[in-house]
Amino acid sequence: MNETTTFADSAGATARPRGNRPVLEVEKLRVEFPTRKGTLRAVDDISFHIDEGEVLGVVGESGAGKSMTGTAIIGLLEPPGRIAGGEVRLEGERIDNLPYEKMRRYRGARIGMVFQDPLTSLNPLYTVGFHLTETIRTHSDLSEKQARQRALDLLSEVGIPAPERRIDQYPHQFSGGMRQRVVVALALCANPRLIIADEPTTALDVSIQAQIIRLLQRLCREHGASVMLITHDMGVIAETADRVAVMYAGRIAEVGPVQEVVKNAQHPYTEGLMGAIPTIGGTHEDLVQIKGSMPRLTQIPSGCAFHPRCPKAFDRCRRERPELMPAGRSEAACWLHDPAEKGRRRGNG
Amino acid sequence: MAEVAAPQGPVATGETLLSVRDLGKTFDVSAPFLNRVLQGQPRVHLTAVDDVSFDIPRGSTFSLVGESGCGKSTVARLVVGLYRPSQGRVEFEGTDLARIQTRRQMAPLRRKWAMIFQDPYASLNPRWRVADIVAEPIRYHGLLSGGQAIRTRVGELLELVGLSALDGEKYPHEFSGGQRQRISIARALASEPDFIVCDEPTSALDVSVQAQILNLMKRLQRELGLTYLFISHDLAVVYHISDYVGVMYLGRLVEWSDARLLFSNPRHPYTRMLLDAIPDLEMSGRARTPVGGEVPSPIAPPAGCHFNPRCPFADERCRSETPMALKVGVGEVRCHAVEEGRLPEPESA
Numbered sequence: 001m002n003e004t005t006t007f008a009d010s011a012g013a014t015a016r017p018r019g020n021r022p023v024l025e026v027e028k029l030r031v032e033f034p035t036r037k038g039t040l041r042a043v044d045d046i047s048f049h050i051d052e053g054e055v056l057g058v059v060g061e062s063g064a065g066k067s068m069t070g071t072a073i074i075g076l077l078e079p080p081g082r083i084a085g086g087e088v089r090l091e092g093e094r095i096d097n098l099p100y101e102k103m104r105r106y107r108g109a110r111i112g113m114v115f116q117d118p119l120t121s122l123n124p125l126y127t128v129g130f131h132l133t134e135t136i137r138t139h140s141d142l143s144e145k146q147a148r149q150r151a152l153d154l155l156s157e158v159g160i161p162a163p164e165r166r167i168d169q170y171p172h173q174f175s176g177g178m179r180q181r182v183v184v185a186l187a188l189c190a191n192p193r194l195i196i197a198d199e200p201t202t203a204l205d206v207s208i209q210a211q212i213i214r215l216l217q218r219l220c221r222e223h224g225a226s227v228m229l230i231t232h233d234m235g236v237i238a239e240t241a242d243r244v245a246v247m248y249a250g251r252i253a254e255v256g257p258v259q260e261v262v263k264n265a266q267h268p269y270t271e272g273l274m275g276a277i278p279t280i281g282g283t284h285e286d287l288v289q290i291k292g293s294m295p296r297l298t299q300i301p302s303g304c305a306f307h308p309r310c311p312k313a314f315d316r317c318r319r320e321r322p323e324l325m326p327a328g329r330s331e332a333a334c335w336l337h338d339p340a341e342k343g344r345r346r347g348n349g
Numbered sequence: 350m351a352e353v354a355a356p357q358g359p360v361a362t363g364e365t366l367l368s369v370r371d372l373g374k375t376f377d378v379s380a381p382f383l384n385r386v387l388q389g390q391p392r393v394h395l396t397a398v399d400d401v402s403f404d405i406p407r408g409s410t411f412s413l414v415g416e417s418g419c420g421k422s423t424v425a426r427l428v429v430g431l432y433r434p435s436q437g438r439v440e441f442e443g444t445d446l447a448r449i450q451t452r453r454q455m456a457p458l459r460r461k462w463a464m465i466f467q468d469p470y471a472s473l474n475p476r477w478r479v480a481d482i483v484a485e486p487i488r489y490h491g492l493l494s495g496g497q498a499i500r501t502r503v504g505e506l507l508e509l510v511g512l513s514a515l516d517g518e519k520y521p522h523e524f525s526g527g528q529r530q531r532i533s534i535a536r537a538l539a540s541e542p543d544f545i546v547c548d549e550p551t552s553a554l555d556v557s558v559q560a561q562i563l564n565l566m567k568r569l570q571r572e573l574g575l576t577y578l579f580i581s582h583d584l585a586v587v588y589h590i591s592d593y594v595g596v597m598y599l600g601r602l603v604e605w606s607d608a609r610l611l612f613s614n615p616r617h618p619y620t621r622m623l624l625d626a627i628p629d630l631e632m633s634g635r636a637r638t639p640v641g642g643e644v645p646s647p648i649a650p651p652a653g654c655h656f657n658p659r660c661p662f663a664d665e666r667c668r669s670e671t672p673m674a675l676k677v678g679v680g681e682v683r684c685h686a687v688e689e690g691r692l693p694e695p696e697s698a
Contacts, residue, residue, distance in 0.1 A: 061555035175643050205416035205582065208643060210626040232555065235585075235628035276560035278589035280612050280624070286567065287560035287589070293525050294555075 022049040023226040029086035040297040042068045044250040055227040057241030065250040109139040112187030116199035118179035122171040129167035139190035154185040177208035249305035256330020266327035366407040371437035374398040397423040399600040410577040412587040415597035463537035467549035469529035473521040480517030486540040506535040527558035599655040606680025662686045
């Protein structure tokens, strides 16, 4: 079914309704880096899914493993990094153990990518038009001329003025915002079902950031693509995502509908993170501080990795590692939400 | 500290510490001499800062915000004398910095200000121990003599910023980004300055670490009566830390005012656009007026008001005549539309 992706009228593809069938399923994914000092686990048994037409935000501080998760899904882990366990399924088909050539064809065709720095995602020696037509022709059997027409359509779709003139220009002739638009166009070339956007707006100024976010949102709605939006900016997630997964030290600390996670955080880490973000219109009081910093991968604490920094940690947190469990309308990996623990606390209190 | 004054009031004592008048800075960005001669290329000048005026009362925080390339860092460098102004003047405690000719005249003033930079990885010498880094300003200005006295003082400074006195024996690479920024702050405080210029001090940090640093900076300001010039592109951070905020666009200060007033009642269309563009956690779903376009090249800025090509309220006068600063409340605005009263009231949230 995958090779049959056609390009007939793909620019104006009818909006696919949002269904409940997951486009991407990740189960117990584990990414490891063997080093001289032992094996580092950058992503540790994480499971999540992205439904059709859904935007899943993945937030976390640097070193939380969010980019590593995205890289593992598209199979671009740099050796010696490797997937050490778990499964990744795209529309029901397992993709984490595909041979290199087959995965290469899927990349771009079924999973699109947008990276942080638009200058490094484009080859400075080729024109923008070459990038686009090359990608289009790799994943379809359009002729040179048809591919160029489709490239022009894409450029105007992502809001680049005068595409006929711009298509033969080189990346350095574009501004940062315009370059990121080209990268978005590249990701959309083959109408992928899933787009992994890794910090797509971090390198851009706020006014341009707003334009790019709105563009991504609109295009995904029109093309019916699902998005995995990786960023450290909670504001971007709050405005864009349907659900959000909060990562900490290679694990998902909390996942749930975006309003729930922002306004009604269940995991102490999420709670601290939300309080640490300055807001306009908020008080000028001191921000909530999470003491310490994220542990290094060589020194992940036992039990819940957050316990040394957690104000609510108790004995069990130091011994046993919590898995995601229902908490309010979200899921949180925190023993505070274990029914047994709740019962015990009530008994004590 | 040697001369810790009694803690001053939370904000301004009314006295002006730093006064910037009609400040301008032009850089020569012409092609090399031979190219100009052989290819007949003209001299090209870039006006990075154009006619900027503001005052900072002692004990308060004045922030400059704007998108990249708007000249905010250039202002910071002009203020501490790292660049010589092309026009206008900077007065520190009533002394005009441009009148100072010799290093010897500058030295007593230099002690009174310090700088904190954006990248704590680049701003600390990797071959020096932290104690030497922090002690350098003390030694340079000859504030203390004798190894023991300096060591004790360095220990005090490190503890003041939340590190341990024993950390002085380590090298910068042994610290995380947040801890390094604490070291930068300790170094800035070593010369017992009145005034600290902070150029994007938290942009390279994660939110939870950013919260720690912002809280630390506020605490130090309360305890030591410091005055800050704070440069940032993050409006939420600026709102949180500032007493006064100035918004820059293409080298001009388009608006400045009391922080709360500026954010609750922005006057200049550019300020409104910036505030509108930031994604916020509230997800209020307020109608946004997306502003298209990008910041034009500062080498050939548009005539009249630099913002006119992107401004929804621009008219003929805006395209030809540079707006003058207009006193509004405590602050100033440079906008013909505000002056003529033809700007609609901002939609209140």
